[in-house]
Amino acid sequence: MTSAGSKPVTSSTYYVLLALADADRHGVGIGDEVRRRTDGIVELGPGTLYATLSKMLDRGLIAQIDAPVEGDDPRRRYYSITEGGREALSYETHRLSVVLHAARSKGIAE
Amino acid sequence: MSEVVFRLALGLYPHRIRARFGAEMLDYMRANYERRRTWRDRVAYWRAFAADLVRALLATWADRDPRTVDLPMMSFFRDLVRAGRDFLRQPGFALPAAVTLVIGIGTTAAVFALLNAIVLAPLPYPDSDSLVVIFEQNSPTNRFNISTADFLGMEEMQRSLEAVAAFTVRSPVLAAPDQPQRVRAAVVTADFFDVLQTQPAQGRGFAPGEDREGASEVAVLSAALRDTHFGVGGEAVGQTIDLDGTLHTVVGVMDAAHRGPIEPAVDLWVALQLVEPGRRGPFFMRGLGRLKGGSDIEKARTDLADVSRRLYQRWPGFDENAMLTPYSLHEIVVGSAGGRLGLVFAAVLLVLIVAIANVVNLVLARSVARSGEFAVRAAVGASRWRLARLLLADGLVLASVGGAGGLVLAWIALKAFQAAEPGLPRLTDATIGFETGAFVAGLSAFAALIFAVAPLALTSGTALLRGLRAGGRGSVSSRATRRLRTALVAIEFALVLPLVVGGSLLTLSLLKLSQVDPGFEPRDVVAVSVSLPAAAYADPALSEIFWRAAATEMAELPGVVSVGISQGLPPDSPATHNNFDLVDRPVVAGTSQPVTPWVGAGDNFLDVLELRLVDGRWFDEALDGAGDENTPWNLVVTESWARRFYPDESAIGKQIYSGGDRSVEHNIVGVIGDVKYDGLAGDGQTLYFPVYRFWQRSMSLVVRTNGAPVGLADSLDSIVASLDANLPPADIETMDSRLGASISGQRLWTRMLVFFAASALLLTAVGLFGVLAHLVRQQTQEIGVRMALGADRLAIVRMVLSRGLLIAAGGMAVGLGLSFAASRTLESLLFGVGRNDPTALVVACAGLLAVAVAAAYLPARRASRTDPVRAINSA
Numbered sequence: 005m006t007s008a009g010s011k012p013v014t015s016s017t018y019y020v021l022l023a024l025a026d027a028d029r030h031g032v033g034i035g036d037e038v039r040r041r042t043d044g045i046v047e048l049g050p051g052t053l054y055a056t057l058s059k060m061l062d063r064g065l066i067a068q069i070d071a072p073v074e075g076d077d078p079r080r081r082y083y084s085i086t087e088g089g090r091e092a093l094s095y096e097t098h099r100l101s102v103v104l105h106a107a108r109s110k111g112i113a114e
Numbered sequence: 115m116s117e118v119v120f121r122l123a124l125g126l127y128p129h130r131i132r133a134r135f136g137a138e139m140l141d142y143m144r145a146n147y148e149r150r151r152t153w154r155d156r157v158a159y160w161r162a163f164a165a166d167l168v169r170a171l172l173a174t175w176a177d178r179d180p181r182t183v184d185l186p187m188m189s190f191f192r193d194l195v196r197a198g199r200d201f202l203r204q205p206g207f208a209l210p211a212a213v214t215l216v217i218g219i220g221t222t223a224a225v226f227a228l229l230n231a232i233v234l235a236p237l238p239y240p241d242s243d244s245l246v247v248i249f250e251q252n253s254p255t256n257r258f259n260i261s262t263a264d265f266l267g268m269e270e271m272q273r274s275l276e277a278v279a280a281f282t283v284r285s286p287v288l289a290a291p292d293q294p295q296r297v298r299a300a301v302v303t304a305d306f307f308d309v310l311q312t313q314p315a316q317g318r319g320f321a322p323g324e325d326r327e328g329a330s331e332v333a334v335l336s337a338a339l340r341d342t343h344f345g346v347g348g349e350a351v352g353q354t355i356d357l358d359g360t361l362h363t364v365v366g367v368m369d370a371a372h373r374g375p376i377e378p379a380v381d382l383w384v385a386l387q388l389v390e391p392g393r394r395g396p397f398f399m400r401g402l403g404r405l406k407g408g409s410d411i412e413k414a415r416t417d418l419a420d421v422s423r424r425l426y427q428r429w430p431g432f433d434e435n436a437m438l439t440p441y442s443l444h445e446i447v448v449g450s451a452g453g454r455l456g457l458v459f460a461a462v463l464l465v466l467i468v469a470i471a472n473v474v475n476l477v478l479a480r481s482v483a484r485s486g487e488f489a490v491r492a493a494v495g496a497s498r499w500r501l502a503r504l505l506l507a508d509g510l511v512l513a514s515v516g517g518a519g520g521l522v523l524a525w526i527a528l529k530a531f532q533a534a535e536p537g538l539p540r541l542t543d544a545t546i547g548f549e550t551g552a553f554v555a556g557l558s559a560f561a562a563l564i565f566a567v568a569p570l571a572l573t574s575g576t577a578l579l580r581g582l583r584a585g586g587r588g589s590v591s592s593r594a595t596r597r598l599r600t601a602l603v604a605i606e607f608a609l610v611l612p613l614v615v616g617g618s619l620l621t622l623s624l625l626k627l628s629q630v631d632p633g634f635e636p637r638d639v640v641a642v643s644v645s646l647p648a649a650a651y652a653d654p655a656l657s658e659i660f661w662r663a664a665a666t667e668m669a670e671l672p673g674v675v676s677v678g679i680s681q682g683l684p685p686d687s688p689a690t691h692n693n694f695d696l697v698d699r700p701v702v703a704g705t706s707q708p709v710t711p712w713v714g715a716g717d718n719f720l721d722v723l724e725l726r727l728v729d730g731r732w733f734d735e736a737l738d739g740a741g742d743e744n745t746p747w748n749l750v751v752t753e754s755w756a757r758r759f760y761p762d763e764s765a766i767g768k769q770i771y772s773g774g775d776r777s778v779e780h781n782i783v784g785v786i787g788d789v790k791y792d793g794l795a796g797d798g799q800t801l802y803f804p805v806y807r808f809w810q811r812s813m814s815l816v817v818r819t820n821g822a823p824v825g826l827a828d829s830l831d832s833i834v835a836s837l838d839a840n841l842p843p844a845d846i847e848t849m850d851s852r853l854g855a856s857i858s859g860q861r862l863w864t865r866m867l868v869f870f871a872a873s874a875l876l877l878t879a880v881g882l883f884g885v886l887a888h889l890v891r892q893q894t895q896e897i898g899v900r901m902a903l904g905a906d907r908l909a910i911v912r913m914v915l916s917r918g919l920l921i922a923a924g925g926m927a928v929g930l931g932l933s934f935a936a937s938r939t940l941e942s943l944l945f946g947v948g949r950n951d952p953t954a955l956v957v958a959c960a961g962l963l964a965v966a967v968a969a970a971y972l973p974a975r976r977a978s979r980t981d982p983v984r985a986i987n988s989a
Contacts, residue, residue, distance in 0.1 A: 014179030031138050032145045049166025050142045051127070052180040054135045055173055081138065 013065075013096050016056040019046060021065065021093040024085040028069060031057070034083065057083065065089035116147055123167050128174055161191075193507035201511060207480050208512070211473045214877060215516025215561065218469025220523025221870070223546070223554050225455070225462045227528055230553075231544035233452045237444055238371045240311040241404075245375070245443035246411060248278070248401025248418065252436040252706050260401050263391040264438060265303065267425045268401060274417035275403040279306040282399045283380065287647050287842050289356035290343065294842040296645070297339065297381040299357070300374075304385060307334075309404050310375065314366030317351035324385045332385050333362040337370040339381040357384065359649025375402060376447055377539035394429035395774075403440060414440045431774070434704040450942075451538045457939055458866050461616070464609045465874045470561055471602045472881045473512070474568045478595050479888055481505075481569035485592075502570055509565030517558030521546060524554075536862045572598065592892070599885050600921055606878040607925025607962060610871070612936040614961055617871035618954035619940055619947055620864040626946035627857050632685045633752075633789035633798060635724035636849035638675075638819050641683055642668070642830050643845040646811040650840070657809040660837055665716075665815055667833045673823030678719035678816045679805050683849075685856045688713060688791035689812070694801070696759060697769040697779050707774075710755060711791040714805035714813070722818045723849075726787035728753055730766045738783075738804040747803050750784040755799040794856055795945045816849070863943060875962070879969040886918050886973040897977050898985025907978040914977050918970030919963065926962055933958075 013021065023029060023037035035048050048056075060066045066089050069082045085093070120143045124136060132139075143163075150156045166180070173180035201208035236242050249257040250264065265280040272278060281302040288297045300306075307319035314334050324332055335343070335350055344350045354361045362384060373379035386399075405414055418438040426434055445452075481488075488501060525546045532541055572594045644664070651657050661679055669677045682689035688711030695707050719725070720732040730750075738748045749770070756765035769779040780803075788798030805813070819826065827846045834844045890897070897910060937949040947954065 014182065016179050016181045031135075031142045035142060035146065047162065049162060049170070049180075050139045050146075051166045051170025052173075053142065054131055054139050055170045055180050058131055058134060080141065 012099065013092050014056075016048065016052055017060055017065065018093070018096050019048065020053070020056055020060060020083075021085060021089055021096075024066060024083060024089070025093060028082045028084040030071075030080040030082050032080075060089070063088075065092055116144075119163075120144070120147075123163070126167065126171060131174065190503060190507065193504055194511055197504075197507040197511040200508070204480075207476060210880070211476045211512055212515045212519065214469045214472050214880075215512065216519035216523055217873065218466040218877075219516050219520030219554060219557055219561075220527065221873070222462050222466045222557065223520050223524035223550050224527040224531070225459050226553050227524060227544050227546055227550045228531070228538070228541075229455050229459050230549050232538060232540045233448055233455055235540070235543065237374070237447060238312075239375075242443065244276075244405040244407075245310070246275075246401075246403045246405060246414060246440035247376075247443050247446045248403055248438055248440050250397060250436045251439040252433050256706075257439065259397040260399055260438065261391065261395050261397045262388050262399075263394050263429055264397075264425065265388070265399065265401060266391065267428070268403075268418070268421055268438065271421045271424060272403075272417055274406060274409045274414040276406045277305055277309045278401060278403040279303045279309045280386070280399040280401050281306055281375070282386075283376075285645065286358040286384075287645070287840075288343070288381075289359075289840065294840055296842045297357075298378070299333075300380040300383045301386050302383055303388070306383070306402065309402050311404070312368075312372055315369040317364070317366030319366060320383075320385045325388055327387045327389045329385065329387065331357075331360055331362040331387075332365045333357070334366040334368060334383040335364055336368050336373055336379070336381050338373075340367045358647035374447070375443060393774075394425070394432040401438065401440075402443070411440055411442060431703075433706040435706065447539055449539060454863055454943070455538075457943075458863070458870070460939075461613055461867055461870045464613055465870050465877070466557070468606045468609055468874045468877045468881075470564060471606050472877050472884075473516075473561070474564060475599050475602050475881050475884055477508070477512075477565050478569055478572070478599050479884065481572075482592055482595050482888075498570075502566065505570055506562065506566040509562035512565055513558040513562035516561065517554050520558075521551065521554055524550065537859065568598070569595075596885075596889070596892075599888075603878070603881045603885050604921050604925035604928075606874075606881050607922050607966075608928040608932060610874045610878045611926050611929025611958060611962060612933040613867070613871040613874050614958040615933040615937065615954055616940055617864075617868040618957045618961075619937060619944060619949065619951060620860075620867050622951065622954055623944045623947045624857065624860055624864045627794050627860060630790070630794040631788075632794060632853060633725065633787055634684055634849070636853045638821060639722060639849040640817045640819065640826065640830070641814045641847050641849060641852065642817065642834070643683070643814040643847075644812070644834055644841065646838075646841070648811065650838075651811050654809045657811050658806070661809065661813060661815075663837055664833060665718075667837075668815060668817055668830060671823070671826070671829050671833075673819050673821065673826065675818040675820055676718050676722050677818075678722035679716035679813060680719050680816060681714035681805060681810050681813050682711065682791060683814050683816075683852065684723075685790040685794050685796075685853060686792075688800070689810075692801075693773055695771045695776075697771060700771075708759075711800045713791065713800060713802050714808060714810060715802050716805045719816065720786070722816045723789075725789060728785045728787055729756075729764060730782075730784035732784055732786070733802070733804045735804070735806055739806050742807065744778065746778055747780045747807050748783040749780050750786055750802040751782055752786055752788045752798055752800045754788050754797055755801060756785050758799060860943070860945075875965055879965045882918055882921060882966060882969040883972065885921070886914060886970050887976070889917070890914060890973045890977040893977075894980055894985045895988065897980045898982040901980060902982040902986060910978040910980070911974045914974035915967060915970050918966050918974075922963060922966035926959060930955075930959075 019038045019042075020034055022041065023034045029037060031053060035053060038046055038048055057066070061068065064086055066083045067086050069084045071080055071082055120140055123143075124132060124139060127139075147156075147159060150159045169180040169183040172178075172183045176183070201212075237245070239245060248260060248268070250260050251257040259282070260280065265278070268275075268278050279302060281300050284299050284301055285296050286299055288295045302320070302325075304320040304322050304325040307313055313319050315337075317334070319334065320332060323329055333355060335355075340348060340350045343355065344353065350364045350367050353364050355364060356362075368383075403414070405411065418440060422437045425438075426432065426436075491501065491504075492498075528544060528546060532544065642664075646657055646660060651660070665677045665679055668674060690712045691709050692712035693707040693709045694712075695701060701707050715733065717733050717735055720727065725732075732750060733748070741747075751765055759765065760768060765782050765785055768782045770782070772778070772780060786802075789800050790796050790798050791800050817826075817830065823829075830846055831844055834841055901907075901910065933955070934950060941949045
């Protein structure tokens with residue numbers, strides 16, 4: 005594991021990593037994906053999302069790329085998960101699954 | 115709209131985020147906003163948007179994940195919303211609490227607005243605290259105007275004032291194309307505007323020398339008069355106006371804010387025409403001065419007293435005790451209204467305290483009912499801090515509703531008060547503005563804190579557990595709560611008693627005043643007051659022709675019984691006070707001669723006003739008309755005048771000198787019953803002289819009618835107009851309304867205090883009712899047991915009633931002490947009633963006890979109808 009991936013990530017970062025795991029997306033796309041995947045429970049506000057994106061870019065977890073689709077609004081920049089980002093995602097997912105398993109074994113979460 | 119908010123919000127982010135993502139963030143905000151279609155969703159969106167903004171800002175500052183930033187404000191906002199919902203669900207608690215607070219805060223805010231505008235606000239002149247008005251004063255209670263000799267002497271000799279001016283107020287007639295108009299004019303010396311340090315907005319003030327006899331007549335207009343006379347914003351400077359038949363050149367126009375220096379406002383300022391004095395008097399002006407920097411009013415007093423002593427040496431023979439005395443201009447403008455408003459403010463603060471105590475009482479009752487909820491919250495981990503926040507949210511919502519409603523009520527009350535024209539200085543300046551808003555905000559915050567602290571103080575940790583053990587039905591330290599609530603109601607009684615005593619004292623005083631015999635019969639008498647302009651009626655013979663013709667023509671109107679002529683009018687307008695000396699016992703040299711109202715009256719005056727002849731005779735022109743003002747006059751005096759100067763003998767045949775003139779001895783030929791000229795509280799000492807020996811330009815015709823002839827006022831007015839078309843409309847008033855207006859000031863203050871006392875009493879009754887009703891509910895089982903053991907209904911009623919009376923009496927015992935202390939402040943307002951008048955005390959105490967019984971009756975009745983079997987079974 006690289007240094008970027010071995011550090012625990014915050015919940016906002018985790019949601020963004022998860023949203024970018026299967027496709028490159030622009031900001032609105034990330035917000036929509038997070039909302040869809042959490043049944044509307046998690047809603048990232050503009051400040052939260054872009055403060056998080058800013059930090060993730062700095063840490064190299066994601067990268068900015070040009071719009072992959074022809075004719076899309078050129079203002080919309082896309083974000084793509086990096087290798088470091090994938091490592092952080094799988095590390096955090098592993099950590100969460102251990103916690104989830106522990107909770108289930110005590111009959112807390114179904 | 116949303117776009118504006120988005121851009122503003124974006125502007126708040128740190129540069130590095132804004133520069134990197136600005137366009138994208140706007141895009142993101144828009145996309146998410148447009149998804150929300152319903153009103154509800156959009157509200158939710160803005161709430162989340164605000165929270166996100168604050169979180170993100172804090173997070174970038176603290177370098178944390180925004181989602182982990184805890185926002186206490188947001189959860190407090192949720193508490194506020196929850197508190198509001200709770201109140202809407204419990205109108206039985208929230209409505210009385212809110213109404214009580216709105217009344218308490220609203221009335222307090224309205225009186226504060228008055229106090230602020232009338233007493234606290236500085237006068238509209240630069241450094242207005244250093245302005246003084248200067249009077250002559252020869253005893254602690256007797257101050258009067260200054261003379262030309264005084265003014266010139268001060269100008270020459272004083273050292274404590276930067277500058278000194280003098281002014282007087284007159285009511286000349288302003289000729290206008292459509293209708294002549296009576297205006298209020300300040301007649302002033304040339305440096306008047308310099309002393310005020312306030313110059314006209316257009317044109318100039320008065321130049322040196324323009325206040326001397328023979329100078330050209332000049333005037334400065336108020337903005338209001340300029341607007342009515344020359345059209346709004348019209349060009350007035352350089353034009354001429356006709357005042358009392360004399361042309362005046364307008365040299366300036368004042369700013370709209372300036373209308374003084376004293377109340378009521380003046381329409382224009384005219385330069386005095388001072389004549390070089392030949393004696394110390396006459397006294398017809400007031401001095402106006404500005405204290406030198408570093409000089410205070412005490413230094414000025416000493417300095418002016420010194421000037422007065424030198425003036426006495428220059429003009430010997432006048433009163434040696436008369437001292438030029440400075441008073442602060444603010445004190446003169448505000449006058450007695452200041453102290454009275456302070457008193458009313460104190461009264462309304464008591465109402466507010468009672469209102470807040472009542473709401474605290476309701477809050478405590480509610481917190482007892484919620485002790486189960488608190489216990490559960492505490493049991494699942496809510497800290498005392500958390501409970502405090504819940505209670506604070508409750509208090510804030512309640513106080514905000516009270517404050518907002520109070521502001522609305524204050525606005526309405528203030529408008530209504532102003533519309534009633536109670537004749538207070540600077541009343542039109544009073545508004546519900548920033549100061550009142552801040553005052554209400556402070557009051558509301560204070561109230562909110564009390565509402566939160568009171569139940570919290572009684573919510574100890576052990577009480578919480580007890581509440582839980584009692585199965586959520588138990589008590590937030592219920593005994594302590596009951597004690598506190600009882601004490602609160604007792605305090606309310608203590609505070610209300612002085613208010614009710616004050617209201618009773620003023621009411622008794624007003625009753626006494628309205629029962630005073632004014633000395634004349636006002637019914638069916640109309641007074642027509644006319645002022646003839648000086649220029650056109652310079653010759654007294656012209657005045658005589660006018661008055662005789664007016665009286666004759668009015669007497670011929672249908673429905674008119676007789677017409678009298680008089681210079682002054684009872685009960686408030688003597689027109690002239692004059693000093694005099696008794697020929698057989700003159701005053702000691704260097705002391706003041708006696709002064710009383712000095713009223714000119716004609717033959718019919720006695721009959722028209724149905725005055726009572728006591729001794730000698732009334733005027734008869736055949737006997738009293740020969741001669742002029744320099745030959746002896748025959749005079750009539752009133753009973754108390756005669757009693758004061760000739761207590762042991764008849765006044766008939768006695769002689770007096772008028773003023774300082776010892777050349778003519780006037781004879782007293784008659785004594786009549788007392789007629790009040792210095793207000794109904796005055797002593798009724800009056801001296802009458804025959805009006806036809808000295809025709810004045812300002813007089814009144816008193817017209818006795820047989821009932822109320824239709825259109826009489828119009829007929830009277832048209833007679834005046836037919837005699838001289840250049841006169842403004844005559845001032846026509848019934849003597850009944852003059853008599854009523856005479857005590858309108860007293861009535862105003864009395865009504866205000868009675869209103870506040872009644873409000874406080876009502877609130878206190880509600881408070882007592884609440885406590886007793888709660889008590890009865892809590893003691894249902896005990897009452898049931900008593901009844902099962904044989905107590906009859908009467909015993910139960912007695913138990914609850916005596917409980918209520920005990921609380922009331924306990925409070926009143928303290929209140930009695932407060933009343934004695936507080937009634938001192940009322941002393942100057944009372945007439946014919948001592949400040950510790952036993953009637954007022956007994957009435958007030960009996961009233962309070964009656965209210966206590968009334969408030970206790972319903973709970974007592976409810977207690978007596980307890981069904982013992984059901985009460986005991988419910989245990």
